[in-house]
Amino acid sequence: MADNQNNSAALTVKNLSVYFGKNEAVKNVSLDIAARAVTAIIGPSGCGKSTFLRAINRMHELNPDARMEGEIKLFGDDIYSKNVQPVVVRRRVGMVFQKSNPFPTMSINENVTVGLRLNGIRDKKILSERTEQSLRMAALWDEVKDRLSAPAISLSGGQQQRLCIARALAVQPEVLLMDEPASALDPLATSKIEDLILTLKKDYTIVIVTHNMQQAARASDFTAFFYMGELVEFGPTTKIFTSPANKRTEDYVTGRFG
Amino acid sequence: MTAPNHNWRQFKDVLMRVITFACAILVVTPLVLVFYHLLKEGFTSINWAFFTQLPKPVGEIGGGMANAIAGTFILLGEAALIGVPIGVLGGVYLSEYGGSKLNWWIRFAADILNGVPSITWGIVVYGLLVAPHLPGFSALAGGVVLGLMMIPLVMRTTEEVLQLVPAGYREASLALGIAKWRTIVQIVIRTALKGIVTGVLLALARVAGETAPLMFTAFGNLGWARKLTEPIAALPLQIFEYAKSPYDDWRRQAWAGALVLLLLVLAINIGVRFLTRDRFKAKI
Numbered sequence: 001m002a003d004n005q006n007n008s009a010a011l012t013v014k015n016l017s018v019y020f021g022k023n024e025a026v027k028n029v030s031l032d033i034a035a036r037a038v039t040a041i042i043g044p045s046g047c048g049k050s051t052f053l054r055a056i057n058r059m060h061e062l063n064p065d066a067r068m069e070g071e072i073k074l075f076g077d078d079i080y081s082k083n084v085q086p087v088v089v090r091r092r093v094g095m096v097f098q099k100s101n102p103f104p105t106m107s108i109n110e111n112v113t114v115g116l117r118l119n120g121i122r123d124k125k126i127l128s129e130r131t132e133q134s135l136r137m138a139a140l141w142d143e144v145k146d147r148l149s150a151p152a153i154s155l156s157g158g159q160q161q162r163l164c165i166a167r168a169l170a171v172q173p174e175v176l177l178m179d180e181p182a183s184a185l186d187p188l189a190t191s192k193i194e195d196l197i198l199t200l201k202k203d204y205t206i207v208i209v210t211h212n213m214q215q216a217a218r219a220s221d222f223t224a225f226f227y228m229g230e231l232v233e234f235g236p237t238t239k240i241f242t243s244p245a246n247k248r249t250e251d252y253v254t255g256r257f258g
Numbered sequence: 259m260t261a262p263n264h265n266w267r268q269f270k271d272v273l274m275r276v277i278t279f280a281c282a283i284l285v286v287t288p289l290v291l292v293f294y295h296l297l298k299e300g301f302t303s304i305n306w307a308f309f310t311q312l313p314k315p316v317g318e319i320g321g322g323m324a325n326a327i328a329g330t331f332i333l334l335g336e337a338a339l340i341g342v343p344i345g346v347l348g349g350v351y352l353s354e355y356g357g358s359k360l361n362w363w364i365r366f367a368a369d370i371l372n373g374v375p376s377i378t379w380g381i382v383v384y385g386l387l388v389a390p391h392l393p394g395f396s397a398l399a400g401g402v403v404l405g406l407m408m409i410p411l412v413m414r415t416t417e418e419v420l421q422l423v424p425a426g427y428r429e430a431s432l433a434l435g436i437a438k439w440r441t442i443v444q445i446v447i448r449t450a451l452k453g454i455v456t457g458v459l460l461a462l463a464r465v466a467g468e469t470a471p472l473m474f475t476a477f478g479n480l481g482w483a484r485k486l487t488e489p490i491a492a493l494p495l496q497i498f499e500y501a502k503s504p505y506d507d508w509r510r511q512a513w514a515g516a517l518v519l520l521l522l523v524l525a526i527n528i529g530v531r532f533l534t535r536d537r538f539k540a541k542i
Contacts, residue, residue, distance in 0.1 A: 059433060091435030101426035105448045115434035118444055164430065171434055 010035035010175055010205035011056060016070035018051050018060060025051040027229040028070070033175075033222075035075075038197055038206045040220035040237065042213065044252070048229040049209045053177050056207065057093035058086040075174065091119070094173035098180040100160035102152035102167070109148040111163055115171035130170050137203075138166035139196050158189025165196065169204075176200065178208040182215065194219045213253055217241050225249045296520055300513035308514055313480045313496075319507050323515050325482050326496035329397070330522070332483075333476060333492055334462055336401020341408025342458055348409065349416025349454075354442050365417075368410040379403050380471030388475060397483050397490035400476025404465040411464060415457025419450045456530050463526040467519060469494035493519045 011033035018026040026048040033039050041049040054060040055068060058079065072079050079089045102111045110117075112134050113127045121127065131148065135141040140162040144155070152163060161181060168176060178197070182190040190212075197206060197219045210216050216223055216237065223240040225233045225248075233240060233249040244250045251257050307322045314321030348368075352361050383403040388394055423446050431441040447454065472478070476490050478499060483490035493515050500512035 057433060059429065062429065062432065086432075087435050087437055089435075090433055095429075095433035097426060097429065097433075099426055101424070101430045103427060103430070103445060103449070105451075114431070114444075115436060118431075118434075118436045118440045167430075167434065 008035050009033060010075060011207075012071075012073040013056075014071040014073075016052070016055060016072060017068065018048070018055050019065075019067045019069075020051075020063060021065040025229055026055065029226075029231040030070075031224060031231060031234050033205065033207060035205045036201055036203070037221040038201050038208060038219055039222040039224065040216035041207065041209045041224050041226060042211075042216050042252070043226035043232075044257070045211075047226040049226045050179055052226065053095075053179055053207060053209050056175070056177055057090045057095055059090070059095065061086060091115075091171055092173055093175045093177060094168035094171065095177045096161070096165050096168055096179070096181045098183055100157060100164050100184070102155070102160050102163050104151070104153050106152055107149045108144050108152050108155070108163060111152045112166050112170050115167060119171070134166040134170040135163075137169050137200065138162045139192065139199070140166055156189075158185050158192060161185060161189070161193060162196065165193075165200075169200075173204070175205040175207065178206065180209055180211060183211060190215070213241075213255070225252060227252070293520070296513060296517040299510075300515075300517035303510045303514035304517065308511070308518075312482070313511075316505060316508075321511075323491075323493065323496055323511065323518070325479065326491040326493045326515065327518065329476070329479070329483065329491040330466065330493045330519075332397060332486075332490065333400045333404055333472070334466055336397065336486075337404035337408055337465055338458070338462060340402060340405025341412055341461065345409045345412025345461070346416050346454060346458075348413040349420060350442060350447070352413065352417040353420035354438075354446065365414070368414050371410040372414065375470075376407065376468050377470035377474075379407050380474035383471065384474035393487040395475065395477035395489040397476060397486040397488065399474075400472050400490060400492065401486075403471040403475045404468060407465050407468065407471070408458075408461045411461040412457055415460070416450075416454050419453030419457065420446055422453065423449045452533050456533050459526050459530050459533075463523045463530075466523055466526070467494055469498055473498075493522075 009032040013033070014030050016026055016029045017024060029052060041052060043049045051060055056072060056079075060066045060068070068080065074089070074092060078084070079093075103114060106114060109128075109131045112131045113121075116127060116130060132141060132145075135144060140159060143159060144150075144163075152160065155163060161184075165176075165181070182193045185193065194215060197208065200206060201221075208216075208220065220237045222235065223237040224231055225240065225244075225246075227248055233244055233246045235245075240249060241253050244253060307320060308324075309322060309327060310324050311320070311322035312325055313323070348364075352364060356364075380403055383399055383406065386392075387399040387402060388396075393399070427445050427449060428441055431445040432438065436445075472492050472495050476492050476495065478495040479489045479491045497512045497515040497519065500508040500515065503509065503512075
């Protein structure tokens with residue numbers, strides 16, 4: 001499996017360790033993340049799954065005490081190479097956060113295009129095309145097309161989160177990271193986000209951190225189980241949930257701890 | 259049913275309520291008294307001439323404080339030009355950049371500066387600009403002293419309101435591949451803009467009434483200042499000069515000047531209320 005998966009890997013992570021000061025949050029993790037598929041990262045709180053996710057677009061560097069070892073390659077490019085700016089990595093690897101965070105000073109369409117506009121794209125035609133395209137991909141277009149200039153914060157919580165997804169898609173990243181994107185939403189909004197994830201994987205590589213076992217089982221193709229900063233088990237989601245190789249994985253996915 | 263000392267407890271409760279209420283009323287009493295007194299003494303002297311005419315020579319009745327009112331606005335404009343950019347950018351540094359140790363010292367220094375008596379600021383600028391005739395008593399020196407006083411005020415309030423911007427907005431912007439400086443300007447500052455403007459207005463209101471530092475710098479002028487390098491009139495200075503004079507008409511005008519100054523500060527504060535109310539509405 002490892003061989004043919006390597007060919008279609010979007011991300012190759014080798015011996016990744018992330019430290020915050022003296023605390024080792026991610027310990028020597030190696031795995032390949034398949035392109036155009038959904039990879040779920042599961043594990044109890046504090047197991048390093050969010051840190052792992054943030055290392056993929058170098059967001060962990062916002063913490064001045066953070067330090068990493070190892071290697072992450074994005075379609076063959078070393079994202080930690082000395083001549084690679086974090087800004088460039090983040091344009092290729094988008095992120096959606098647990099708490100929806102549309103910019104409160106901006107309208108719906110301004111939120112969608114902000115990543116383009118603040119990176120120097122001014123062409124109105126491109127911006128409006130990209131607005132519609134991104135909102136359609138985020139399954140929000142029909143709900144907001146008549147009020148694109150309304151304040152983004154006038155949307156409901158679930159709509160705000162889909163707007164954040166549209167905003168991340170508008171800059172056309174290659175990988176989309178999602179840090180518990182539905183954990184603050186009601187079940188209906190959650191199922192919309194899950195449907196969306198399944199649609200988006202046709203075009204995007206998605207890595208999603210989740211606390212919700214059912215969500216991982218429903219929405220992902222591969223699952224990685226993290227525990228105490230270590231990658232305990234990684235494999236196809238069906239295998240992780242039906243016949244895990246590791247006892248701790250089994251205990252976790254069956255709800256015996258965590 | 260009730261404990262034996264129930265009434266005594268209830269009494270203590272009421273007593274506490276009455277005492278704290280009385281103190282709260284005492285706090286606002288001076289404002290009412292000041293306002294009432296200024297209206298009573300100053301209102302009759304406020305007329306068109308007060309806003310449009312220069313002071314008349316001693317002995318002549320009438321005239322106004324047009325030069326002092328204009329002077330105050332000019333000085334505040336100069337102060338804003340100096341204090342706002344430096345204060346805001348300094349606050350941005352404290353909030354968005356900077357190591358925590360250096361920040362601690364900068365904050366500490368700013369808090370000390372905020373507590374420096376205003377007359378000390380006057381003497382310092384006197385020593386820097388006035389005594390060496392660079393350019394001596396002048397509108398410029400007056401603007402500089404008020405601007406310097408604004409810097410630590412604006413810096414600390416800017417830092418505080420920027421800290422109120424949730425980290426999620428910064429992260430969302432950075433995760434879009436937007437450069438840090440653009441994130442700060444377009445996302446963080448824009449989100450906190452009303453708070454920053456509020457801080458600037460409060461700093462302006464604070465320095466608008468300063469008198470002592472202007473005595474050493476702007477000096478005052480009974481006519482118009484033609485250049486920024488000439489001494490200039492300001493409301494607080496003119497009030498001070500008129501109030502200590504032996505002439506009834508000047509003292510009447512001092513009351514009127516004080517009323518106008520109070521109304522100016524009040525207007526700024528009402529503007530601040532308006533802005534902050536809007537801000538809280540937008541947050542919900």
